[in-house]
Each structure stands twice: as C-alpha cells, then as structure tokens.
Amino acid sequence: xxxTLLVRYGxxxxxxxxxxxxxxxxxxxxxxxxxxxxxxxxRKTYGRIFIExxxxxxxxxxxxxxxxxxxxxxxxxxxTLDMDAISKTALKVLLDTPGKTFxxxxxxxxxxxxxxxPEINKQLGAYLLTNSQNQSVDVHNPDxxxxxxxxxxxxxxxxxxxxxxxxxxxxxxxxGLLLISGGIDSPVAGYMGLKRGLELTGLHFYSFPFTSxxxxxxxxxxxxxxxxxxxxxxxxxxxFTEIQKSIRQHCPEEFYVTIMRRxxxxxxxxxxxxxxxxxxxxxxxxxxxxxxxLQSMSVIxxxxxxxxxxxxxxxxxxxxxxxxxxxxxxxxxxxxxxxCCTLFVPKHPATKPPLKLVEKAEKALEIETxxxxxxxxxxxxxxxxxxQFTSCVSF
Ligand code: ATP
Ligand code: MG
Numbered sequence: 470x471x472x473t474l475l476v477r478y479g480x481x482x483x484x485x486x487x488x489x490x491x492x493x494x495x496x497x498x499x500x501x502x503x504x505x506x507x508x509x510x511x512r513k514t515y516g517r518i519f520i521e522x523x524x525x526x527x528x529x530x531x532x533x534x535x536x537x538x539x540x541x542x543x544x545x546x547x548x549t550l551d552m553d554a555i556s557k558t559a560l561k562v563l564l565d566t567p568g569k570t571f572x573x574x575x576x577x578x579x580x581x582x583x584x585x586x587p588e589i590n591k592q593l594g595a596y597l598l599t600n601s602q603n604q605s606v607d608v609h610n611p612d613x614x615x616x617x618x619x620x621x622x623x624x625x626x627x628x629x630x631x632x633x634x635x636x637x638x639x640x641x642x643x644x645g646l647l648l649i650s651g652g653i654d655s656p657v658a659g660y661m662g663l664k665r666g667l668e669l670t671g672l673h674f675y676s677f678p679f680t681s682x683x684x685x686x687x688x689x690x691x692x693x694x695x696x697x698x699x700x701x702x703x704x705x706x707x708x709f710t711e712i713q714k715s716i717r718q719h720c721p722e723e724f725y726v727t728i729m730r731r732x733x734x735x736x737x738x739x740x741x742x743x744x745x746x747x748x749x750x751x752x753x754x755x756x757x758x759x760x761x762x763l764q765s766m767s768v769i770x771x772x773x774x775x776x777x778x779x780x781x782x783x784x785x786x787x788x789x790x791x792x793x794x795x796x797x798x799x800x801x802x803x804x805x806x807x808x809c810c811t812l813f814v815p816k817h818p819a820t821k822p823p824l825k826l827v828e829k830a831e832k833a834l835e836i837e838t839x840x841x842x843x844x845x846x847x848x849x850x851x852x853x854x855x856x857q858f859t860s861c862v863s864f
Contacts, residue, residue, distance in 0.1 A: 571613050716729055754781045
C-alpha cells in the first residue's frame, strides 16, 4: 500500500544561497544509491523529497539509509483529496503500525482544502476510534502518530519513521585525502569525513614484502566499505619499502616513527595536490600511542601546510570501535595482517621528539629522491559503491 517514500533532509535546508547546490547533490547521490532499481520519480519540496516507489520499498529505504544528508524517511500512502478516502487510508495506516494509542497530526500546505488542520484531526480521530478496536487517543505520548499532509496534488498519510544517517551530502564540502592504514581508526575517520560532505581519496602506504599482499587486500576492502557510503572512492597505494629501509639504516631508532610519519605527510601533501584535495584526514587520536602525543603530532605536522583533519582526536577507543562495527569496517580491520607501521615500531619510541633533533636526523636521508621514487610508482584504484546493505548506521 505504501507507494511513496517521504525523505526528510534537515541541515542542508539551512544553507542559504548554497541550498539548491546542496539539494541537487543530495538528489544525485540518492539516484546513484538507487542505481539498478527501476526508475523512481523524485519530487523536491521544501525540506523534503517524495519518491514514487516502483520497487520493493524496503530495498529503496535500506539503500537510502547510507546516503548522507538524509535525516529520516517515512513510507507513505497517497490518496485523493476527499475526507472519505483520507479516512479509509488513515485507518489502514493505523492498523499497519503496532500500538494501542495514537494521535492524528495534520499539516495543510494546500490552503484550498475546505477543512482546517484541527478539524481534520478531530474528524479523523473520531473515525479511527469508531472503526478500530482497543485503540485510544493519547495526545501527549502516543504509541504512534498518524500524519496527514494535505498537499495540492493529493493527501499523504504515514506513521512509521525510518532514521537516515544525517550529515551532509557527500561532495558538498570538497575533497579530502584520507591516510588509511589497515587499523580500526582511519576507516572511521574516513566515515566521519564522508558524513560531513567530503568526497575522499584514500592513500595507503604499502611496504611489500614486509607486509603481505593480504594486508593490501584488507585496505582495499576497507575502502570498498567506505565507497558504499559515497558514490565512488579512489585509492592511491604508495610504495613505502625503500623509505622505511632508508630510515632504518640512517636514523636513530627512537625517531623511526616520527620520521616515518613525516615522510608519509610529505607524500600525502603531494598526492593531495594531484587529487585536488584540500585537507588530509587521519585516524589519529590524542594520546593513543607515542606518535599521537601533542608534541609528536606537532613535529609531524611541521612538514606540511595543508590542513590536517583528525575527526577522532577526542574519541575514546570504545566509541571508535562502536562506529567501526556499525559501518561494517571493524571485522575487516581486525584481520591479522601487519601494517607497515607496526613492523617498524622501536622498543622505546620518543613521545616528545624535539623538532631540532628530528630535523637533524632526517639530514641523513635523500628526501627528495625518496619522495620522487615513491610518487613515480603510485598505484591508483577506483572503487565503486556496491549496494549491499545490512543495517542502519545512524547514530
Ligand atoms: P589506525 O587504526 O587508523 O591504523 P592506529 O591507532 O593504528 O590508527 P597509527 O598506526 O599510529 O595509529 O596511525 C595513525 C594514523 O596514521 C592512522 O590513523 C592513519 O591515518 C595514518 N597511517 C598509519 N599507517 C598508515 C599507512 N600504512 N598508510 C596510510 N596511512 C597510515
Ligand atoms: Mg595503525
């Protein structure tokens, strides 16, 4: 009976002159998410989109649950603009939604409709009570609200609300470059970036043969999971073996991690320029490990002038894990393959590396040559969203 899906988008309706752009992007992303299903007519009105459903409504709403910018959705029945039809339809919706108490809420953007909202509420409430059993009205705390919208083209009646994942449509805030390891944190950082409307390119440093082909597959799978929340996802894989060898050969052990990260950031900034990305994103988290003290982060940051976004900086590990599970990256992240960093962690990494000493230690490296060799051997993959949806990801 539900032939229309009412989609609400909240935040983007606030964006002033940018609003049409934000809305068009949302519609584009929704169309992309519904690719392969029958064509769906979409109609935009203020703050909401109506989709006429030709396919399975569950499939459509599940797919849209992964589209950022959508606040919530309601399966809706449409009917003609007469009270008899509206009453019968409202009764069907009432009986289709579990509960013992209800209230009717009417909105009437179509001012030509002869009854005003309070009168409609009253008439419908009475009709529903008379024509159902064991139901009562509770205006303060009802089990369900029977919503009626009287619009020019017809009446829309709905009760159920399915949460969306909120945020902003992917693409509206630009592109970021996500430094992605095989760990738990960086994919979650990527998800948070996508949630705030960033399109992402991933950058992964790969140290073959110190890390196996499997660890690369793991990162590809993580990026695939993120691609499912955007339309597509570019992944740049950068060879890091020579750089790591060189650091190990020429630099003091306590600075391995700091210098390794500085090399990563230098390369990341150059890749960001190529990708037209305006910020780096990392899964760094204040105080989590030696390289994530404020002092370490500031010494690492010194080699770039591009902004570095750290969406997880103040999260607890348990919060990160919770989101990782919800977005489907956790099980991939815990596969037991080493990341290039875990292989080169010294026994006593400096937690407060002095900038001067780090800079001095780096003089032993052929930085320009190492960067050039790495950038000449990038591997680039484009991952397309695979529309397999499991659960709701809102939080
Ligand atoms: P994660 O779980 O994201 O790997 P972590 O707790 O293991 O984080 P680190 O290994 O210190 O932390 O890495 C900090 C950040 O540096 C990562 O979140 C990621 O953004 C980046 N990073 C680490 N290793 C790599 C890599 N091999 N390729 C790309 N980026 C990396
Ligand atoms: Mg890691």
